[in-house]
Amino acid sequence: xxxxxxxxxxxxxxxxxxxxxxxxxxxxxxxxxxxxxxxxxxxxxxxxxxxxxxxxxxxxxxxxxxxxxxxxxxxxxxxxxxxxxxxxxxxxxxxxxxxxxxxxxxxxxxxxxxxxxxxxxxxxxxxxxxxxxxxxxxxxxxxxxxxxxxxxxxxxxxxxxxxxxxxxxxxxxxxxxxxxxxxxxxxxxxxxxxxxxxxxxxxxxxxxxxxxxxxxxxxxxxxxxxxxxxxxxxxxxxxxxxxxxxxxxxxxxxxxxxxxxxxxxxxxxxxxxxxxxxxxxxxxxxxxxxxxxxxxxxxxxxxxxxxxxxxxxxxxxxxxxxxxxxxxxxxxxxx
Ligand code: NAD
Ligand code: DAU
Numbered sequence: 001x002x003x004x005x006x007x008x009x010x011x012x013x014x015x016x017x018x019x020x021x022x023x024x025x026x027x028x029x030x031x032x033x034x035x036x037x038x039x040x041x042x043x044x045x046x047x048x049x050x051x052x053x054x055x056x057x058x059x060x061x062x063x064x065x066x067x068x069x070x071x072x073x074x075x076x077x078x079x080x081x082x083x084x085x086x087x088x089x090x091x092x093x094x095x096x097x098x099x100x101x102x103x104x105x106x107x108x109x110x111x112x113x114x115x116x117x118x119x120x121x122x123x124x125x126x127x128x129x130x131x132x133x134x135x136x137x138x139x140x141x142x143x144x145x146x147x148x149x150x151x152x153x154x155x156x157x158x159x160x161x162x163x164x165x166x167x168x169x170x171x172x173x174x175x176x177x178x179x180x181x182x183x184x185x186x187x188x189x190x191x192x193x194x195x196x197x198x199x200x201x202x203x204x205x206x207x208x209x210x211x212x213x214x215x216x217x218x219x220x221x222x223x224x225x226x227x228x229x230x231x232x233x234x235x236x237x238x239x240x241x242x243x244x245x246x247x248x249x250x251x252x253x254x255x256x257x258x259x260x261x262x263x264x265x266x267x268x269x270x271x272x273x274x275x276x277x278x279x280x281x282x283x284x285x286x287x288x289x290x291x292x293x294x295x296x297x298x299x300x301x302x303x304x305x306x307x308x309x310x311x312x313x314x315x316x317x318x319x320x321x322x323x324x325x326x327x328x329x330x331x332x333x334x335x
Contacts, residue, residue, distance in 0.1 A: 002028035009083030011035040016045035021223035045184040062105035072112040077119040095149035102153035123161035137283035165236040177241040182219030208272030210250035213279040217243030218296035242282030245298040
């Protein structure tokens, strides 16, 4: 069965991986990729996709109601909203775009969906909405306690999407995933930043004591979870998607350096992130009851990911010599 699917933010890290996943698993699907191409959007992430007859790229803003309305008017089976400002450090420096895109942009999409209907609307939320979880595991009924402007904007969008289910019966599903890793991740995020810095003998800026914990999820497992939820998820429900690989940043950094056979003297302890969440950890049993399991072997996929950045300098060198350069100087220059 062929479906018409709108993917927003499909030129970013997870959105592009999701499009590659769909193209492989559901080659009949018609895909529309709506992306503004902010600093994080990159058409290089979609190599091999652009020429497909059932793929269309639309450059535009999810907060542009006229544009979005026109796309929903075409009649969509599925919409998956990945589009967002996503980097916590940038949200601390300047939250404005986060409120505009993550909250208002989601509202615009929901409005268009309400007007024209859609078979399934997936709102991609995040585990950061639970805030810092010092012990135990967050489940979907836990209170939301976001602690930085990015997380708060995502929490707003998350509950706004739910309200469209409760109020208008829009078929919404909300997902909250943990930290993703894999190819095509913008090198402001810790894994690609540390790998590419290390490859160029630039110090790795480890925040604070390096003991913050993240739960790492291979991006392909995130994609398979979303795919499953589109067909089997219950409308109006929220699902955690955790990789189950909890690591301190120190452990993660040590693994990267070990794989690259580089010394730990490359690590530079720098001033901590403001309001730095200590730990995220998800209970994903609700999703697992639908039949999902992460397939990735964490150690193996971390290595393939590090190797991917090592072997694809063409992809990240362009980025690191562009907009990123100024950002990096501002971000780390005074730490
Ligand atoms: P990313 O920053 O790599 O990509 C975001 C994409 O959205 C870019 O292509 C950008 O151009 C596009 N975009 C931004 N503003 C837009 C706008 N106004 N209109 C249209 N397009 C716009 O992000 P990512 O890491 O791939 O994250 C994708 C989604 O997954 C986000 O919603 C994020 O909150 C969520 N998420 C990410 C992670 C993670 O670990 N990366 C974990 C859980 C949830
Ligand atoms: O948990 C899901 C979230 O994961 C997503 O919702 C966000 O969009 C995504 O950016 C990510 O947020 P984090 O803040 O966890 O990711 P980041 O890669 O920025 O940082 C991961 C950890 O590494 C965090 O504890 C901060 C630390 N860190 C990060 C950077 C960039 C450092 O020690 N040094 C750094 O230079």
